[in-house]
Amino acid sequence: MQYSPKQLKAKLERTETAVNNLNPVFGVKFQVDYHFEEIQKLRFALFDEDKCATQLYEHDFLGEFICTLGVIVSNKKLHRPLILANGKPAGKGSIMITAQELSDNRIITLTLSGRKLDKKDFFGKSDPYLEFHKQGEDGTWMLVHRTEVIKNTLDPSWKPFTVPLISLCNGDVDRNIKVLCYDYDNDGGHDFIGEFQTTAAKMSEAQNSVEVEFDCINPKKQKKKKNYKNSGFIIITRDYTFLDYILGGCQLMFTVSHEFAINFDPTNPFCSGVEGIAQAYSACLPHIRFYGPTNFAPIINHVARFAAQALQQEKAAQYFNLLIITDGVISDMDETRDAIIQRLNYPCPSSSLAWATQTSLPWSS
Structure with a gap:
């Protein structure tokens, strides 16, 4: 049974597609304002993407889970079986939802690049992308952010991205963050290039003119090869925002x-x-x-x-x-x-002018 266009009209957010994967971990995060006095129902619907389809409802429906936002807020983490549109269980499929309150408004903007990464493609170089994972209280790692894929290069430069500190490290700038580098494959069998661990505090040492460089390490290659040094480097440059200046005593x-x-x-x-x-x-x-x-x-x-x-x-x-x-x-x-x-074009990098006008005031200038 498929969803109609009318049923999907109120779509809040859509994740990326996990190719050829029965255990996907989606990188897209979305925010919902929680109103304590309201019943806010959410429907999480899972689809198998059909490349020939042009509308979401044309993809194969795998199952769904319906609950209120209040249930998610109170539990923080839910693991529930998928249900078909006719109310029957979908089978073995299930969905896990993790929620976090964004009470900390601090953000961090990062620009990343790679240098001399390992070549993974037989007829080319590599198609690298990065994943950021934060460590939970129980020691497990949870995906926080996934960059875009840069095609056919060993020296990629990814687009700058901004992420709330509460999402990246629970607001704790000394909490461990694991960064994984993969070579993207169209069949979903992405090849592992290497990884490193850091903290938001360490990444914040990077400035617009100063870079922080990390060795990208493949543990398996490190054990096998005595002369192994790394599988390339990941360079982080931090872009300062207006909020950073405010927090710094601007x-x-x-x-x-x-x-x-x-x-x-x-x-x-x-x-x-x-x-x-x-x-x-x-x-x-x-x-x-x-x-x-x-x-x-x-x-x-x-x-x-x-x-x-x-x-x-x-x-x-x-x-x-x-x-x-x-x-x-x-x-x-x-x-x-x-x-x-x-x-x-004024040569003053730390100062600027903000322009604002307002109309319909009760007097004329």
């Missing part, structure tokens, strides 16, 4: 328009935190009059000068945000456009 600089200090102190035109900005803004409103023209270029250049001064003083951990609130009227459009373009 300072946020906010300016308002028309180059006057809203605290009326030009010698010290700074406010303490967002609350300080709001207080100063409220205090200055009764004492100013709105008028035109509305020129944006001067304030853009003004903030850029602040950024340049910070760079000269080697205050790298500063992030400059320019918030412009307007009714949409711009009197110096050409000058504003030129100022924005110039600042896009």
